[in-house]
Amino acid sequence: MTQLIKPEEMDVVFDRPQFYVDQGHHWCPGCGYGVLPRIFNEEFDKLGPEARIIGVVDIGCISQLPPMLSIEMTGCGHGRALAVATGIKRILPDVIVCVFIGDGGVLMEGLNETFHAGARAENISVFMFNNGVLADTGGQLTMSGSVGLPTSTSPKGRTVEQHGHPIKVAEMLATMPGVGYVGRVSTHDPVHVYRAQKVISDAFRCQVEGGGLAFVDMLTTCPTSWSMTPVQANKFQGEVIVSQNPVGVIKPLAGADGDRRKGWP
Numbered sequence: 001m002t003q004l005i006k007p008e009e010m011d012v013v014f015d016r017p018q019f020y021v022d023q024g025h026h027w028c029p030g031c032g033y034g035v036l037p038r039i040f041n042e043e044f045d046k047l048g049p050e051a052r053i054i055g056v057v058d059i060g061c062i063s064q065l066p067p068m069l070s071i072e073m074t075g076c077g078h079g080r081a082l083a084v085a086t087g088i089k090r091i092l093p094d095v096i097v098c099v100f101i102g103d104g105g106v107l108m109e110g111l112n113e114t115f116h117a118g119a120r121a122e123n124i125s126v127f128m129f130n131n132g133v134l135a136d137t138g139g140q141l142t143m144s145g146s147v148g149l150p151t152s153t154s155p156k157g158r159t160v161e162q163h164g165h166p167i168k169v170a171e172m173l174a175t176m177p178g179v180g181y182v183g184r185v186s187t188h189d190p191v192h193v194y195r196a197q198k199v200i201s202d203a204f205r206c207q208v209e210g211g212g213l214a215f216v217d218m219l220t221t222c223p224t225s226w227s228m229t230p231v232q233a234n235k236f237q238g239e240v241i242v243s244q245n246p247v248g249v250i251k252p253l254a255g256a257d258g259d260r261r262k263g264w265p
């Protein structure tokens, strides 16, 4: 006969992060953004209660993120998040400053801000929620969208002939001396979500160590704009998008320990 264990006698192997706010969210069912708030809240926990953390959130579906993060947050005009974060970090250099922005904000409205912040070696951590579309305005293709991605402006899938090549902003930033860390992650299955947390953690570590701009390209699904079910979207991301955008550490942290982190952490 199976011996039942009382709850008070169980070992805790999975618990709520200190900062977690259980309010649900406004994203569509199956949205690839959904697994990321927990990761960030766990990383905020690791930074400790004495750490002051300020987030800057850009425009788009990403703007629904603040209620799920119990840190100080501010908004900004579309594509201006890195510029606003620059101002906060320069006024409050001891504060951990992070940017939550979509691929539209980074690659369309804010490409200028993105590269100039890298050139200036701004000591901030930037997280690009990358689903290849401007989702909140109708699902138009962005310059990060993979070849083959169906969107409202590429209903038969992106083609190089009609839409041009995707811009690999993470690889381009990695060439800049002011950028201290670059990674790319995906959220389409549990293994990749686990790996994503290691990369996100190192993006905060880069800032704590004064390493310059840290940038993480976070591949996420948008089943609504892609006209797919959540299962189809995750499959498409794993088979098509990740094959065109290899995940892992693109530019490791500096120093011996950083060198150890080449490839997957």
Ligand code: SF4
Residues within 6 Å of the ligand: 026, 027, 028, 030, 031, 032, 033, 061, 131, 135, 136, 221, 222, 223, 224, 225
């Ligand atoms: S439109 Fe796309 S990105 Fe926006 S909440 Fe819905 S699934 Fe997520």
